[in-house]
Every structure is written in C-alpha cells, then in structure tokens.
Amino acid sequence: MKYMISMLMCATFFYSAVSSLYSFEWPVKEPQIVSTFGSQAGESYNKGIDIFSSSEVVSPVEAGELVFVAREYAKGIHDLPSPMGNLAVLQHERGIQSIYGHLASPVMEDVPFYDITDQLGTIGSSGTIEAEFVYLQIIDSEVNRYVNPLLSLPSIGDTAEPQLNEVTLSNDTGSFPLESTTSVPQGSYRLSINTFNESSAGDTMHRMAPYSIKVYINGEARDSLSFESLTIRDWSAVPTAPPALQAAQLYSGPWEFQLGTVTLQPGEAAIEVFVNDFSGNEADRTYRIEVSSN
Amino acid sequence: MSIGRGFLFRTIALIAVLMYALLGSYSIKPGNAYLQEWIIDVQTKNMDSDSTEGIPPEEWIPFRVEDSFGFVSADGKLLENSSIEWNIALGDSTYCNYTQQGSNLVIRDPIRNYLYPLSVEGYPVERGGDYFVLSKDLTAVTAFSATGEFLFSKEFPSIITSLDASEDTVGIGLLNGRVELFNKDGGYQTGIQPETSRINAVYGTALSFASQKAAIVHGIDPQFLSLYQLEGTKSQRLSQIEISDPRRSQAKIAFSENGEYLLCETATEVLVISTEEPIGSFSLPLSGTLVDFEFFTELDSIYILEEDQDTAVLHIYSAEGRQYSKEKFSGRPHWLFQAEENLYIGTGSLLRKVAIERFSK
Numbered sequence: 001m002k003y004m005i006s007m008l009m010c011a012t013f014f015y016s017a018v019s020s021l022y023s024f025e026w027p028v029k030e031p032q033i034v035s036t037f038g039s040q041a042g043e044s045y046n047k048g049i050d051i052f053s054s055s056e057v058v059s060p061v062e063a064g065e066l067v068f069v070a071r072e073y074a075k076g077i078h079d080l081p082s083p084m085g086n087l088a089v090l091q092h093e094r095g096i097q098s099i100y101g102h103l104a105s106p107v108m109e110d111v112p113f114y115d116i117t118d119q120l121g122t123i124g125s126s127g128t129i130e131a132e133f134v135y136l137q138i139i140d141s142e143v144n145r146y147v148n149p150l151l152s153l154p155s156i157g158d159t160a161e162p163q164l165n166e167v168t169l170s171n172d173t174g175s176f177p178l179e180s181t182t183s184v185p186q187g188s189y190r191l192s193i194n195t196f197n198e199s200s201a202g203d204t205m206h207r208m209a210p211y212s213i214k215v216y217i218n219g220e221a222r223d224s225l226s227f228e229s230l231t232i233r234d235w236s237a238v239p240t241a242p243p244a245l246q247a248a249q250l251y252s253g254p255w256e257f258q259l260g261t262v263t264l265q266p267g268e269a270a271i272e273v274f275v276n277d278f279s280g281n282e283a284d285r286t287y288r289i290e291v292s293s294n
Numbered sequence: 295m296s297i298g299r300g301f302l303f304r305t306i307a308l309i310a311v312l313m314y315a316l317l318g319s320y321s322i323k324p325g326n327a328y329l330q331e332w333i334i335d336v337q338t339k340n341m342d343s344d345s346t347e348g349i350p351p352e353e354w355i356p357f358r359v360e361d362s363f364g365f366v367s368a369d370g371k372l373l374e375n376s377s378i379e380w381n382i383a384l385g386d387s388t389y390c391n392y393t394q395q396g397s398n399l400v401i402r403d404p405i406r407n408y409l410y411p412l413s414v415e416g417y418p419v420e421r422g423g424d425y426f427v428l429s430k431d432l433t434a435v436t437a438f439s440a441t442g443e444f445l446f447s448k449e450f451p452s453i454i455t456s457l458d459a460s461e462d463t464v465g466i467g468l469l470n471g472r473v474e475l476f477n478k479d480g481g482y483q484t485g486i487q488p489e490t491s492r493i494n495a496v497y498g499t500a501l502s503f504a505s506q507k508a509a510i511v512h513g514i515d516p517q518f519l520s521l522y523q524l525e526g527t528k529s530q531r532l533s534q535i536e537i538s539d540p541r542r543s544q545a546k547i548a549f550s551e552n553g554e555y556l557l558c559e560t561a562t563e564v565l566v567i568s569t570e571e572p573i574g575s576f577s578l579p580l581s582g583t584l585v586d587f588e589f590f591t592e593l594d595s596i597y598i599l600e601e602d603q604d605t606a607v608l609h610i611y612s613a614e615g616r617q618y619s620k621e622k623f624s625g626r627p628h629w630l631f632q633a634e635e636n637l638y639i640g641t642g643s644l645l646r647k648v649a650i651e652r653f654s655k
Contacts, residue, residue: 042415044449047431067493067514068455068469069543070432073381074419076586076599076630078546080457081381083417083430089453089469091493097469099453101431109542109561128380128415128430137431137453141470144451146433235448237433 024061024152025116027100027136028053031156032201034133036208037148038227040251044237047146047230048137052201056122058134060114061098064090071106072126084135085126090114095142101135102127145240146230150278162210162275164283165194183290188263191223196255197277207255215259216272223259266293328619332370333646336362342371351387351405358629359640374404383418383425388440390418390425401425401442410442422459435466446480456544460501465508467496473510484527488512488520498545505553507569511545519558521569533573550589557587564598576615586630593652597637599630606641
C-alpha cells in the first residue's frame with residue numbers, strides 16, 4: 001500500500017513538473033541522446049543534454065527571442081571565449097530560456113526573433129568537443145533552475161531498459177555486493193548502486209545517467225534520486241529534489257550512485273531497487289538478505 | 295587696365311593677410327606619432343632561446359597571432375612560441391593552455407620553467423594576474439593563481455556572459471541579470487542586479503583596479519551601461535547611460551589603469567566615459583568588428599584595433615576623441631597589447647611593435 005501511495009505521489013509530482021513547462025520540439029531531426037541531464041560532467045552534473053543527429057539543421061525548441069550569442073574564440077584580451085563553442089540563447093515565455101551549444105558557426109545578432117521552423121544554426125563541434133552534436137540546456141529563470149529538457153520534449157521512442165549492474169552495502173566492516181550476499185550483520189550501511197542508461201549514436205555506445213532511482217526496504221520507500229531539475233546551493237549544483245547532493249558526493253565512481261545510508265535490523269530484509277529512464281523503461285531488482293545480530 | 299592690376303594686387307594682399315590671420319597663428323596641437331619599430335613573422339622566425347636568460351619577467355611581452363602565441367622581448371627576440379590548442383590564456387609572463395587536444399590544462403611559467411597541472415576542464419582566461427577556467431557549459435568558474443594554487447570554484451544558476459577581476463575582487467556577469475562579486479579567495483562580497491529593462495541580462499562586466507568601481511552593460515529594451523561604486527558588501531550606482539545600439543553578445547568593457555576612463559563596446563561604436571565627476575561620455579565610431587582597445591593613461595590616448603574586411607585597422611585617438619592616426623595592416627587582427635609607450639599588434643602571423651611618441655608642436 002505504501003508502495004502504491006509512493007508511486008502515485010511520484011507520478012503526480014512528475015506530471016506537475018512536466019505540465020509546468022511548455023511542450024517543446026526537438027531542435028534536430030532524428031535526435032539521439034549522447035548524454036543525459038544529471039550525468040557526471042567534470043566536477044558537476046550535465047545541466048542539459050547532448051544530442052546527436054545525422055541531420056544538420058538546428059532549430060529552436062519553441063519560438064523565442066535571441067538574447068545572447070557567443071563565439072568559440074576570444075578576440076583580444078577583453079573578450080571571453082566560449083567553451084560551449086558558438087552558442088545561442090533564446091528567451092521564451094514564462095522565463096524559460098533554451099541554450100544551444102557547439103553550433104558550427106556563430107549565430108548572427110541581427111535576427112532577434114526565431115520561429116520554431118527557422119534555422120538557428122547547424123550542428124558542429126565548436127568548443128571543447130571533438131564529435132559533432134548539439135548541446136541543449138533549459139533554464140527556468142524565474143526560479144533560477146536548470147530543468148531536464150526531456151521533461152518538455154516529445155518521447156524519443158527508446159525501448160531499452162537501463163542497465164542495473166550492482167547494488168552494494170558497505171560500512172567500516174566491509175563491502176557486501178547484494179548479487180552475491182545472502183546475509184549481513186545488523187548496522188548502518190552506505191548504499192551504492194551501479195547503473196546507467198545506454199544508447200548508440202553515431203556508431204558509438206554512450207553511457208548516461210538514468211532519470212530516476214528508487215529504493216524500497218521491506219516495502220518502505222527510502223532513498224531515491226530524480227533528475228528533474230538542478231538548483232544552485234552554496235555555489236554548487238544539486239538535484240532540486242532530495243537528496244541534494246553535489247555530483248562529487250553522489251558519484252563515487254563511473255555510474256556509481258551513493259544513495260545515503262540504510263539501517264538494517266536483525267531478521268529478513270527485502271531491498272528493492274527501481275531504475276527508470278525517461279522513456280519509462282524500468283530495470284528492477286529485489287534482494288532478500290538475512291540480517292544477523294552482532 | 296592699371297585699375298584692374300591694382301585691384302588684383304589689393305585682393306591678393308587682402309587674401310594673404312586673411313590667410314596669415316587664419317592659419318599663421320594656428321599652433322599645432324599636441325598629438326601622438328606612430329612609429330613602427332620592428333615586425334616579425336612568428337611562423338618563420340626561430341626562437342631566440344639563448345637570449346631568454348637575463349631578461350626579467352616584467353620585460354617578457356605576451357603576444358598572440360593566428361595560430362600561435364608566446365612572448366617576445368622589447369627588441370624583437372622571440373622568447374617563447376607555441377601553437378594554440380583549443381584555447382589559451384596569456385598572463386604577463388605565464389600562460390594557461392592545453393598542450394594538445396584531449397590533454398589537461400596546465401599553467402606554465404616559461405621563465406622559471408615551472409608547470410602547474412590543473413584538475414579542471416574548460417577554457418581559461420586571465421584577469422588581474424589570476425587564471426579563471428570557464429566550465430564546458432559556461433555555468434561554472436574555477437580560479438587559480440598564476441602559480442597554480444586553487445583559489446575557488448563557483449557554479450551559477452545561469453550561464454556566464456562576462457568576467458573581470460581587479461586586485462582583490464572578481465566580478466562574474468550572468469545571463470540572469472546579476473553580477474556576483476567575490477574576494478580572490480572565493481568569499482562572497484555582494485551581488486548587483488540592475489533590473490531596468492524588458493530583458494534583464496548582463497552583457498559586460500569591468501572592475502577598476504584603482505577606484506573600486508564596477509561597470510556593467512545590461513538589459514535589452516533598453517540596454518544600459520551602469521557605473522557602480524563598490525564599498526565592501528555594498529554597491530551604489532553612480533550613473534547610467536542608455537546605449538542606443540545594443541548588443542546581444544558580450545560587450546568588451548574596460549577601465550583605464552587609473553580608473554578615470556571607461557571604454558565600452560556597443561554594436562557600432564566605442565563609448566568613452568569619464569568616470570570622475572562630472573561623468574561624461576562621447577563615442578568613437580567602428581567601421582568593422584572591434585578586436586580590442588586600450589586606454590593609455592600616460593599619453594591620454596585611446597587605441598582601437600578593429601577588423602574590417604579581413605584587414606586590421608588601428609585607430610589612435612586623444613582622450614577627448616580627436617583622431618591622431620589611422621593605420622591599416624594586412625591580415626586579420628588578433629592581438630593588441632600595450633607595454634610602456636609601445637603597442638604590440640598581432641595580425642595574421644605577423645607581430646609588430648609600434649612606438650607611440652608624443653609631440654607637442
């Protein structure tokens with residue numbers, strides 16, 4: 001019952017988050033996602049998505065006003081280079097901004113308004129990338145948040161489940177991979193989950209963060225993670241929904257998510273893990289372990 | 295006939311008197327003379343590596359041309375020359391770059407032969423003697439001293455549109471319309487949010503070394519240049535000028551060394567603002583794309599380098615806006631650097647030194 005209520009609340013929250021934005025169109029035809037919102041990017045999170053496409057034209061996700069353009073290379077000492085390469089920022093209604101990075105050439109400032117069918121630029125590799133793709137970032141400037149662009153883009157039709165590789169309990173006494181563990185001593189454990197989403201784009205396999213991870217212990221919702229939006233707290237990006245962890249705290253290794261601590265009492269314990277991608281594909285595991293008294 | 299000859303004589307005499315009155319009493323106003331001292335082709339010139347010893351750091355002059363960067367001495371010796379991979383930040387005698395694509399960022403001190411690897415990725419810029427690495431998505435900045443010491447790292451809820459640093463303050467302009475000010479160690483000073491336009495965004499930020507002032511280009515409909523006095527954790531707006539030809543990209547903006555003047559790029563001209571009371575301004579037209587500008591306090595001169603149809607054009611103006619000189623160079627312009635009474639100009643693969651000399655008569 002608690003599980004059902006929790007799922008219903010999640011669905012309600014998800015719906016309200018989706019409905020708070022406009023419905024956008026993909027900026028390129030036949031989009032393939034190369035990196036998702038929330039994936040680890042250097043010391044922080046990817047605050048947008050990287051999109052590969054075999055088509056060249058980049059269009060706005062919605063009609064908007066050009067409010068900022070930048071070019072890759074600085075001209076002179078007083079200029080600022082753009083590691084996002086040639087980029088353009090469009091302002092939409094209700095404080096929503098869409099940002100398009102790594103375009104092939106600089107966007108001209110003298111065209112201030114773009115319709116959804118207009119060409120904003122072409123896919124390129126300007127900036128700190130070597131392959132060609134477009135970077136899309138959505139900012140809700142009214143609440144100063146980075147919003148997952150997939151919340152307002154049409155479904156991409158992905159049917160592959162996320163990879164859920166390993167769930168591990170660890171503390172000072174040792175590390176217990178749940179695939180091969182049948183019993184653990186009672187106590188508090190750090191919970192880590194190795195999982196990722198995978199897609200092939202441009203003949204290359206790309207790993208990326210899933211949309212959400214939920215954990216239930218004996219049917220009770222415990223730790224969860226959802227990449228709906230990122231907020232800046234103390235000058236660092238954290239997921240808006242708890243746990244508000246910085247990327248260096250959440251990621252202990254490649255695709256290794258640290259989801260807080262669990263306390264296990266003596267007896268049988270059921271640990272259920274659900275990993276979802278944005279298309280609704282789900283991978284789940286249930287681990288039944290014996291918790292012994294010390 | 296004789297009357298006619300007399301009339302002609304008197305007329306010529308009158309003209310001569312008038313000419314003397316108008317021109318003979320005219321004294322040549324003070325100005326600046328442009329003298330090219332040397333020019334080198336960085337692509338073909340060999341390094342003068344034997345000459346580097348004994349040249350103090352303050353005499354290393356940074357340069358950038360189309361594909362390479364480095365340092366020269368005042369007499370034209372090529373002390374350091376490297377190719378540009380992705381991007382480069384040049385300090386007075388150090389630089390920050392990628393040694394090759396895919397490698398890590400490093401700060402190099404070619405004089406002492408030190409190398410400081412940095413643990414971040416992005417594009418570096420040098421401001422106020424420190425290095426600032428802009429994250430790949432332009433939403434974060436990590437600061438390092440010229441000796442590679444980590445100073446701070448900050449993420450922002452909007453992309454970074456401009457950045458400047460003075461002796462003790464770092465100012466970061468954001469697309470959300472705010473300028474955040476930090477100490478050099480990362481401590482937060484204050485934020486400025488000049489909300490006055492239909493769209494509030496910051497397009498340019500400059501901090502004065504000498505006068506604790508900040509200048510901000512912000513907004514669309516209308517766009518303004520606002521001047522602030524910084525007082526610890528407070529800021530007070532001193533003046534605001536509406537920009538008639540706004541930009542939707544970064545506006546180059548810089549104070550003169552003594553803080554008394556401010557140069558600001560608009561879409562079609564460079565505004566020159568006197569920041570001392572009474573605050574006033576005039577504009578200098580641009581015929582092409584502004585590459586860079588400098589205000590040389592000691593000569594009361596303004597240097598503007600622009601690109602006009604793949605040609606470099608250097609304008610030299612007085613502090614009052616009178617044009618002293620206009621020089622054209624072949625090749626696309628990349629670099630304008632002022633050291634003492636000299637300018638170093640990079641166009642194409644060429645670097646030239648120009649001496650600016652003042653004459654009074």
